[in-house]
Amino acid sequence: xxxxxxxxxxxxxxxxxxxxxxxxxxxxxxxxxxxxxxxxxxxxxxxxxxxxxxxxxxxxxxxxxxxxxxxxxxxxxxxxxxxxxxxxxxxxxxxxxxxxxxxxxxxxxxxxxxxxxxxxxxxxxxxxxxxxxxxxxxxxxxxxxxxxxxxxxxxxxxxxxxxxxxxxxxxxxxxxxxxxxxxxxxxxxxxxxxxxxxxxxxxxxxxxxxxxxxxxxxxxxxxxxxxxxxxxxxxxxxxxxxxxxxxxxxxxxxxxxxxxxxxxxxxxxxxxxxxxxxxxxxxxxxxxxxxxxxxxxxxxxxxxxxxxxxxxxxxxxxxxxxxxxxxxxxxxxxxxxxxxxxxxxxxxxxx
Amino acid sequence: xxxxxxxxxxxxxxxxxxxxxxxxxxxxxxxxxxxxxxxxxxxxxxxxxxxxxxxxxxxxxxxxxxxxxxxxxxxxxxxxxxxxxxxxxxxxxxxxxxxxxxxxxxxxxxxxxxxxxxxxxxxxxxxxxxxxxxxxxxxxxxxxxxxxxxxxxxxxxxxxxxxxxxxxxxxxxxxxxxxxxxxxxxxxxxxxxxxxxxxxxxxxxxxxxxxxxxxxxxxxxxxxxxxxxxxxxxxxxxxxxxxxxxxxxxxxxxxxxxxxxxxxxxxxxxxxxxxxxxxxxxxxxxxxxxxxxxxxxxxxxxxxxxxxxxxxxxxxxxxxxxxxxxxxxxxxxxxxxxxxxxxxxxxxxxx
DNA sequence: CACGTCATCCAAAGCGCTTTGGGTGCGATT
DNA sequence: AATCGCACCCAAAGCGCTTTGGATGACGTG
Numbered sequence: 134x135x136x137x138x139x140x141x142x143x144x145x146x147x148x149x150x151x152x153x154x155x156x157x158x159x160x161x162x163x164x165x166x167x168x169x170x171x172x173x174x175x176x177x178x179x180x181x182x183x184x185x186x187x188x189x190x191x192x193x194x195x196x197x198x199x200x201x202x203x204x205x206x207x208x209x210x211x212x213x214x215x216x217x218x219x220x221x222x223x224x225x226x227x228x229x230x231x232x233x234x235x236x237x238x239x240x241x242x243x244x245x246x247x248x249x250x251x252x253x254x255x256x257x258x259x260x261x262x263x264x265x266x267x268x269x270x271x272x273x274x275x276x277x278x279x280x281x282x283x284x285x286x287x288x289x290x291x292x293x294x295x296x297x298x299x300x301x302x303x304x305x306x307x308x309x310x311x312x313x314x315x316x317x318x319x320x321x322x323x324x325x326x327x328x329x330x331x332x333x334x335x336x337x338x339x340x341x342x343x344x345x346x347x348x349x350x351x352x353x354x355x356x357x358x359x360x361x362x363x364x365x366x367x368x369x370x371x372x373x374x375x376x377x378x379x380x381x382x383x384x385x386x387x388x389x390x391x392x393x394x395x396x397x398x399x400x401x402x403x404x405x406x407x408x409x410x411x412x413x414x415x416x417x418x419x420x421x422x423x424x425x426x427x428x429x430x431x432x433x434x435x436x437x438x439x440x441x442x443x444x445x446x447x448x449x450x451x452x453x454x455x456x457x458x459x460x461x462x463x464x465x466x467x468x469x470x471x472x473x474x475x476x477x478x479x480x481x482x483x484x
Numbered sequence: 485x486x487x488x489x490x491x492x493x494x495x496x497x498x499x500x501x502x503x504x505x506x507x508x509x510x511x512x513x514x515x516x517x518x519x520x521x522x523x524x525x526x527x528x529x530x531x532x533x534x535x536x537x538x539x540x541x542x543x544x545x546x547x548x549x550x551x552x553x554x555x556x557x558x559x560x561x562x563x564x565x566x567x568x569x570x571x572x573x574x575x576x577x578x579x580x581x582x583x584x585x586x587x588x589x590x591x592x593x594x595x596x597x598x599x600x601x602x603x604x605x606x607x608x609x610x611x612x613x614x615x616x617x618x619x620x621x622x623x624x625x626x627x628x629x630x631x632x633x634x635x636x637x638x639x640x641x642x643x644x645x646x647x648x649x650x651x652x653x654x655x656x657x658x659x660x661x662x663x664x665x666x667x668x669x670x671x672x673x674x675x676x677x678x679x680x681x682x683x684x685x686x687x688x689x690x691x692x693x694x695x696x697x698x699x700x701x702x703x704x705x706x707x708x709x710x711x712x713x714x715x716x717x718x719x720x721x722x723x724x725x726x727x728x729x730x731x732x733x734x735x736x737x738x739x740x741x742x743x744x745x746x747x748x749x750x751x752x753x754x755x756x757x758x759x760x761x762x763x764x765x766x767x768x769x770x771x772x773x774x775x776x777x778x779x780x781x782x783x784x785x786x787x788x789x790x791x792x793x794x795x796x797x798x799x800x801x802x803x804x805x806x807x808x809x810x811x812x813x814x815x816x817x818x819x820x821x822x823x824x825x826x827x828x829x830x831x832x833x834x835x
Numbered sequence: 836c837a838c839g840t841c842a843t844c845c846a847a848a849g850c851g852c853t854t855t856g857g858g859t860g861c862g863a864t865t
Numbered sequence: 866a867a868t869c870g871c872a873c874c875c876a877a878a879g880c881g882c883t884t885t886g887g888a889t890g891a892c893g894t895g
Contacts, residue, residue, distance in 0.1 A: 135881055146845045151883060161843065178599035182542060183881030186533040186850050193581070200567055209766045212563040216551055219584025228602065229582040230544070233570025248529035250851095251579065357766050358738075359775075384766055387709075387738060391775075394745050415560045415708050415735055424710075424742075486851055497875045502853060512873060534851030537880050601881095 134177045143171055154179070193228045194218075194443065195252035197243060199236035208259060209356060209384055210411045210432040214280065217436025218256065225444050227253075240265055247273040254447045256280060256439055260292075260326050276450060278443040280435060282326050289454040291446060293439050297327045297409075300428040300461035301334030301379065304407045307426070307463065308377045309342050312472035313405060317368050317375035319361055319385050320353035328353060331381055331409070350375050361388025369396055369404075376472050377405040383416050386425055390468070405469040409461070423466030430461040485528050494522055505530070544579045545569075545794065546603035548594060550587035559610060560707060560735055561762045561783040565631065568787025569607065576795050578604075591616055598624040605798045607631060607790055611643075611677050627801060629794040631786060633677050640805040642797060644790050648678045648760075651779040651812035652685030652730065655758045658777070658814065659728045660693050663823035664756060668719050668726035670712055670736050671704035679704060682732055682760070701726050712739025720747055720755075727823050731759040734767050737776055741819070756820040760812070774817030781812040 140150040145168070153160045153168035160168075171177075185191045196218075198211065219229050230252050234242040243266060246252050254276035257266050264283035267290050279292035308316050318335050321328040332353075336346055349371070352364045361380060368375055369392060380386040386408035393404045400406060410418045410427035412434075418425055442455050491501040496519070504511045504519035511519075522528075536542045547569075549562065570580050581603050585593040594617060597603050605627035608617050615634035618641050630643035659667050669686050672679040683704075687697055700722070703715045712731060719726055720743060731737040737759035744755045751757055761769045761778035763785075769776055793806050 136883095137881075147882080148846080148884080149844055152844090155883085159843065164843080176595075176599065178596060180537075180881055181600040181602040182533065182537040183850090184883080186531075186537045186852085187881075187883040189850075191533060198567070198570065200571060207563045207567045207765045212558045215582065216549070216558045216584060219549065219582060220551060223584050223586075229584070231566065231570060231580040231582050233567060233574050233580070235574075244527075245529060248527065249532040251532040355766075357768060359768055359770055391741075414558045415706075417708060417710055419710055487853095488851075498852080499854080499876080500874055503874090506853085510873065515873080531851055534880090535853080537882085538851075538853040540880075 134175050135180065139172060139175070139177055143168060189250075191251055191253055192226060193230045193252045194222060194440070195230045195232060195243075195246045195255040196258065197232045197234060197239055197246070197255065198258065199239045200233055201236045209382060210413060211258070213411065213413050213431075213433045214258070214436035214439075216414070217433035217438075218440035219436075221437050221440035221444070227444065240269060243269055243275070244273060247275045254278070254443050256443065261324050262326050262329060264326075276443065276447045278439050278446065278455075280439050282330075284326055284329070289456075291442065291455045293435055293442065293455075293457045293459070295327070295430045295435070295459045295461055297330035297461075298334035298337070300409060300430070301331040302338045303334075303461075303463055304379050304409075304428050305335045305338035306342075308379070308405060308407060308469065309338065309344075311377075311405065311469060313377040314344060314472065315350070315373060315375045316377045316379060317350040317365075318352065319364055319378055319380040319389060320351070321356045321381040323353045328381060335379060356380075356382035356385040358384055358388040358391070361385030362392045363388070365389045365392035366395070369393065369398075375404070377407070377469070380406065380408040383408050383410050383413065383418060383425060383427070386468075401468045401470045403473055405472075407469055410464070418464070419466065423464050424468065426466040426469040427464050428461035429464050430459055435459070485526050486531065490523060490526070490528055494519060540601075542602055542604055543577060544581045544603045545573060545791070546581045546583060546594075546597045546606040547609065548583045548585060548590055548597070548606065549609065550590045551584055552587045560733060561764060562609070564762065564764050564782075564784045565609070565787035565790075567765070568782075568784035568789075569791035570787075572788050572791035572795070578795065591620060594620055594626070595624060598626045605629070605794050607794065612675050613677050613680060615677075627794065627798045629790050629797065629806075631790050633681075635677055635680070640807075642793065642806045644786055644793065644806075644808045644810070646678070646781045646786070646810045646812050648681035648812075649685035649688070651760060651781070652682040653689045654685075654812075654814055655730050655760075655779050656686045656689035657693075659730070659756060659758060659820070660689065660695075662728075662756065662820060664728040665695060665823065666701070666724060666726045667728045667730060668701040668716075669703065670715055670729055670731040670740060671702070672707045672732040674704045679732060686730060707731075707733035707736040709735055709739040709742070712736030713743045714739070716740045716743035717746070720744065720749075726755070728756040728758070728820070731757065734759050734761050734764065734769060734776060734778070737819075752819045752821045754824055756823075758820055761815070769815070770817065774815050775819065777817040777820040778815050779812035780815050781810055786810070 136147050136150060140147045149160055150168050153165040154172060222229050232242050257277055257279040260279050260281045260283040262283060263285040267283055267286050270277040279290060282292050282294040320332055323329055339346060350368055354360050378389045380389055386406055389406050390400050393400050398404050407426045410429040412429055412431035418427055446452055487498050487501060491498045500511055501519055504516040505523060573580055583593050608628055608630040611630055611632045611634040613634060614636040618634055618637050621628040630641060633643050633645040671683055674680055690697060701719055705711050729740045731740055737757055740757050741751050744751050749755050758777045761780040763780055763782040769778055797803060
């Protein structure tokens with residue numbers, strides 16, 4: 134059933150039917166009702182294809198997700214961000230277009246989406262420090278919203294970011310206050326802006342406390358469980374082993390915990406862990422009594438908010454650049470405790 | 485730049501330009517080359533909107549992901565499936581359309597996608613036993629592919645599933661062979677077909693070994709880490725505590741492990757764990773030495789394969805129903821070992 | 836009573852492609 | 866010389882909507 138058939142059966146012009154369905158005022162309420170009821174009864178839905186060709190809007194928002202053939206890692210937080218954003222899209226009549234591309238084609242993927250006109254706007258995920266996508270999208274005149282920040286990009290752009298520097302600054306201070314002096318950093322890949330910022334927060338806090346940085350206990354890689362485990366195992370074997378770990382993800386923190394327990398040590402007693410908690414739905418960090426002490430910020434909420442802001446930006450492209458910075462919440466769980474007496478610790482391992 | 489402008493500048497008709505670009509034979513190689521070079525130089529890309537209106541194909545494949553306001557859980561394996569499928573879509577020139585809908589609107593979401601004509605086919609995720617979506621999609625005459633199975637649906641349909649019954653059957657047998665007699669099942673939600681099948685596999689194996697089923701140690705819920713932890717904590721406190729656990733997900737297995745270790749027991753020695761491992765990218769179960777003994781089947785590969793099959797189905801809708809059943813691989817890791825002497829175990833807890 | 840104002844409705848022109856159903860000119864065939 | 870086949874190209878008709886620029890009456894007004 135298409136518009137023409139519908140209008141013929143109703144004995145009205147396509148114009149009137151279209152207007153009746155789209156809420157234009159040039160049609161009497163009686164007619165509108167008749168049209169709407171008839172359309173409903175016949176399960177009529179305008180063809181998205183035709184509609185978007187006629188209006189010049191696709192009512193779709195693009196997300197480009199890069200995949201690498203080397204490390205097949207999918208961003209841990211991706212699913213939850215998508216869920217949040219998708220929820221908002223649905224509410225506003227938008228759909229989400231996901232484009233999975235080889236990572237070195239990622240930049241080109243955006244031009245393609247723009248030129249093919251398949252989306253009205255895009256979300257930029259996982260920005261690097263000097264992310265080339267931002268300049269590209271500005272040049273293409275495609276509305277976009279960045280989840281995160283690209284610190285080295287000079288021009289203003291729309292973003293929503295968590296204050297990662299502050300989050301890891303606070304996490305570090307929290308451990309320092311507990312008496313820890315040897316604090317390891319298990320970071321994500323440092324080409325990601327967020328990871329760099331987290332390191333800076335960590336470094337600032339240590340410096341402020343007059344503690345020298347030790348590259349040996351500052352690590353960075355993909356945030357998997359095995360990575361957290363492997364690196365922790367290695368660090369705990371050091372003569373001057375850390376008494377606390379800061380992990381960039383709850384996933385790598387799980388690996389950290391496993392390594393600690395394998396060594397026969399107790400988390401929160403012998404060794405402390407604090408991590409960044411994105412409030413991933415299937416990895417809830419306990420509502421009542423958090424497993425991990427963490428700096429928390431819901432990535433699903435971020436997805437919702439980014440979507441909301443991008444949509445309003447599409448509707449009003451001249452609205453000034455939007456920038457939001459969320460502070461992560463510090464939740465205290467079971468994984469942290471006072472720094473142990475150093476001698477006691479170095480004797481304790483039984484494995 | 486659109487077709488008309490392009491053809492004007494080239495001094496050719498739109499027809500010829502279109503044919504040159506789309507590889508039709510009615511155009512000389514010289515002209516084709518000239519057109520292609522010119523199009524390339526001017527970054528011309530046909531409007532997806534117009535193209536799909538003209539051809540009647542949208543070159544998009546739909547995925548409906550339900551979200552519930554009650555439990556905000558996003559399917560754990562979702563991201564990896566998507567990554568696999570998206571990779572294949574990209575290769576064939578398709579895009580992925582994600583529709584996030586409230587779970588009770590899910591069925592309607594499919595009709596909408598079909599009637600709006602925004603997709604050429606859909607993937608059905610997480611089928612239940614008697615999944616209504618299958619009948620609906622057949623009625624709508626929309627090509628679809630099911631990831632999983634809907635056991636109670638009578639009509640044939642296209643699916644790819646893992647042999648879940650066999651997987652958990654083998655897992656259970658493996659534990660029985662190790663001497664375990666008290667084996668707990670930490671399943672996913674049993675309205676999911678896969679969970680029911682896994683339970684059946686578990687039950688069959690126990691029955692075959694002449695062991696009575698005990699509902700007290702057969703649990704089912706969302707597969708989160710805290711759930712695995714909570715239920716294990718409870719079960720280990722029983723007088724007749726299980727000596728082994730079978731978990732439906734590596735995520736809940738992490739919770740199981742935590743509860744075991746909290747109790748001061750050793751995984752793979754005092755208590756064994758075996759789980760289903762979907763080979764999630766950020767939860768790799770060790771390439772060399774798996775953390776968990778598991779029945780493994782890559783959900784990313786499943787995504788790839790479903791996409792591949794759906795696309796060929798779209799191209800040739802008359803191709804008979806496709807059904808594939810994959811056997812999960814049993815990988816032996818560190819989390820399983822011989823059943824301990826019962827008395828020794830019940831004395832061992834030190835927490 | 837003629838005229839302007841509304842409220843309703845419509846015909847037709849796009850949107851930017853693909854595709855049908857020819858044209859045209861050339862060398863080869865009869 | 867007339868005919869045919871072939872290679873190459875084109876005009877125009879859709880695809881199913883939205884939207885512009887009127888038409889058509891009914892009604893109130895001076």
